Amino acid sequence: MSYLTGDPLGVRIRIAFGAAIAADPATWTWTDVTEWWHAPVDVNIGWGRSQGAVQPETSTMTLALKNSDGRFTSGHPMSPYWPNVRKWTPISYDIDLGDGVGWRNRYSGYIRRWPLTWPGRSAEMALARIEAVGILGRVNRGSPPARTPMYRTITAARPVAYWPAEDGVLSQQAAAAIAGQGPLRVSGIVEFKRVPDYSYEGITVTRYGTAALADLSGGGQLAAALPAAAVTATAAGAWTVHAAIRADYSTLPSDTVLMEWTCDSGTYRRWQLKMTTLSRTQVIGYNVAGAPTTLIDYGSTTSTFVSYGVSASVSAGTVTVRLDGGPATNLPGSTTFSGQLGGVLSVAVNPASATATAELLAGHVAVWARAPLPVEAVPTSSVDAAGVFVREARRSFQNESAGDRLRRLAAEDGVPLTMPTVPLWSYQRMGWQPQSTPMPLYEECEAADGGLLYESGFGLAYLPRAARYNAPVTLTIDADARQLAGAFEPTDDDQLLRNSWTVERTEGSSATADDPASIAVQGRIEASANLNLASDAPLADQAGWRLRQSTVAEPRYPSVGINLGSSRELAAAWVACRPGSRIQVVNPPPQAVPGVIDQLVVGASETFRGRQSWRASMSVVPAAPWQVATAGGARRAATDGSTLAADTDLAGATVVSAGFAATAASSWPTADVGGSWTVEGTASDYSASGGVGRMALGTVLVSRRAIVGTSRADADMVATITAPLAVDGDIQPMLGLRWTDNNNTYLYVVELRPDQSIWAGIEKRVAGVQSTIGKTQTALAPGAALRMRARARGTLLAMRVWLATDPEPTTWDCTGTDSALTAGRQACRAILGTGNTNVAPVVTWDDVRVFDPTTLSLASTAGLWTTKASAMPLDLAVGGERVTVSAIAGSSSPQTATVSARAVNGVERSWPAGTPVQVWQPAVAPL
Structure with missing residues (x-):
């Protein structure tokens, strides 16, 4: 058993009494004080940075320890920890999910205050309400003097x-x-x-x-x-x-x-x-x-x-x-x-x-008291890993990379720093190191490189800019499964919008990047940055990169919350999240912008109440600006000039268009596209007149059905239907997908009931046994022509019904999953329910179409798409909507594209021939 399956959360609280905080944390002696934890008081932890913060922020933690015997009273001579109950003592808060990994640290910091309280004025309930901060809170204490590079380097030696x-x-x-x-x-x-x-x-x-x-x-x-x-x-x-x-x-x-x-x-x-x-x-x-x-x-x-x-x-x-x-x-x-x-x-x-x-x-x-000279004769005095000459302290470390400088500065200050290897191609060269205090120097490195500096354990961690590109998804939150907690309120405002960026080099030149489209619509909203760069050359790229960050066309999410007490399945993934981790919210509420919500975590707050309640709220920024082109990656060059070669409906390319232009008794005419109808049952029950197909229903519980098309695993089928009012029994027109025969098919049923309600339902017939997959009442009233759509995609089944005179909605009336039937033809079917005394009511069918969701016909610019066939999948923007293509065939226009996903962003539209086709996210070069 574990926390993931319902057990209480393992909690461990330790304090390093008497620790010399400048020493290596591995040398500290820890005391487990978990038995004095006062669990009814929340443990509140904050890490990373708040949304919109442009500078690193210290982590915080508050918790309460029982203090009836004064053991946590600073200066109390009877404390078993005397005289070491003092400010800036290290504290650690760890949890165990019981999944075999062991203790996971959720907080490491230093006790800034030991305030005492007596709830209800009872000495038996005296509490020490500890307040702790991270290493940035320690580094930022007081008002340290600004130091020169030579001073820092010599004292560090x-x-x-x-x-x-x-x-x-x-x-x-x-x-x-x-x-x-x-x-x-x-x-x-x-x-x-x-x-x-x-x-x-x-x-x-x-x-x-x-x-x-x-x-x-x-x-x-x-x-x-x-x-x-x-x-x-x-x-x-x-x-x-x-x-x-x-x-x-x-x-x-x-x-x-x-x-x-x-x-x-x-x-x-x-x-x-x-x-x-x-x-x-x-x-x-x-x-x-x-x-x-x-x-x-x-x-x-x-x-x-x-x-x-x-x-x-x-x-x-x-x-x-x-x-x-x-x-x-x-x-x-x-x-x-x-x-x-x-x-x-x-x-x-x-x-x-x-x-x-x-x-x-x-x-x-x-x-x-050592030899030889311990300063200046270090790697930063000569050629660095990229083969570039870098100056030493005497010459203010001119041309040093931002990552190397940050690593050196932290070492000079005795601050542990973890950082992944920075690729040589992403080195951002810096100018002369100024006379300054530690934090501004750290922040200057972060600003020049564009990475993320944050606390990790009892030290700092730095995520370089290059490591932020194309981050893997660490945590997926399913809104449909109620994994979101708290207020989830996307905000479409301009709080973070900046459509004009000017970047200046310290004592150097400047460059400006504008977004003309945004400025035309929203007016100019300017921002500026002063960067300590080695030369003016990167200024234009730096301005353009910042413009990309601040003009992303997405809502702002003030917070994303999860309840790890009720959604324990998220706990292991959550504890792997750090500043810079990528999260996605899938199946968001229908009121939100459709599609996956893709964000990067920059900070979070966590609240623990005892061992069962655990909530987290994340500060996030959009992930889209950090998705960049890579060699062989999915993002390609822009494709202006390509269009759709043929009409494409919501479901894909039309493969059957069954019209009823002819008038013939005892049959339905040949379909316009895709072959002929095959009718089953009494032939005289089928006819076509006035451009519509007709089915006469003369017998209760005896179906009429007409089959068309070829066998397909996935398809959409739409049709316009009319039927008389039901009087004393249901009238049920329906579409069939994956039709093998009348005893093996999925049926998408419109039930016209005697109470004048209309229901939508999905049924399956396997070996003649019929069962319900899903059913719901619609808001429609009978009497008017109805349009209906049936869909089968893998195990997903869905249908919707709407007035034929209205635009097609984007939501489904009824959905379900099933894997019993994998392929088959398509059918129109109708039946009278039990108790129906109507004399041969007629159901009419019009504009019956079957769509193949896997193909698009592309009129491409010369050779454009054939060059992409070896590097699939490829996301395209068709009429502004996202489509994923897994293969492209043919070497001349038009070409056929195999679609693996439609409506990737959650919205589908019909596209006429000539609709522009582009790469969904054209290649964006990293800074």
């Missing part, structure tokens, strides 16, 4: 000491980035200035990933002693000293020392990074006696803004020293010597207070 020197113009020190460390001392003339962009031929090529740095050209100096913990860490056998400096040797005095640092022990106690008179870059070590040794002598200098890193490590008495300006510069060099290595005591920039005739900018002074 965990230095033991770091002074960004990104201070304001009035600064008298360079603040430390690590709490508890003192600032860099500023001496001499120091002015904080922005590092100028690097330009080539008047075009800005590089924007450096830093804020204003210290200009030491007036003889200024930056210096600091490392804290004791940092000295100890670097004394363990490896260190790296780093500074970012823009120094043009031609403006400096000879042999300028850019950076100097001291050690507490080792072969060399003082170290220098120097630019020499011969335009060389050197690393020099000074022993305890002050004697220098040139350890690295690189034959070049650079005047651009460079990250200089000097690292040293010792192993078995051999010290390795390396000069590294980052892989994007030309300053590599290394050496080894036998000796010892001490810990770093102090560091200084421009220690000799040299002056320069141009700016001498310096900052990002950092020390690591």
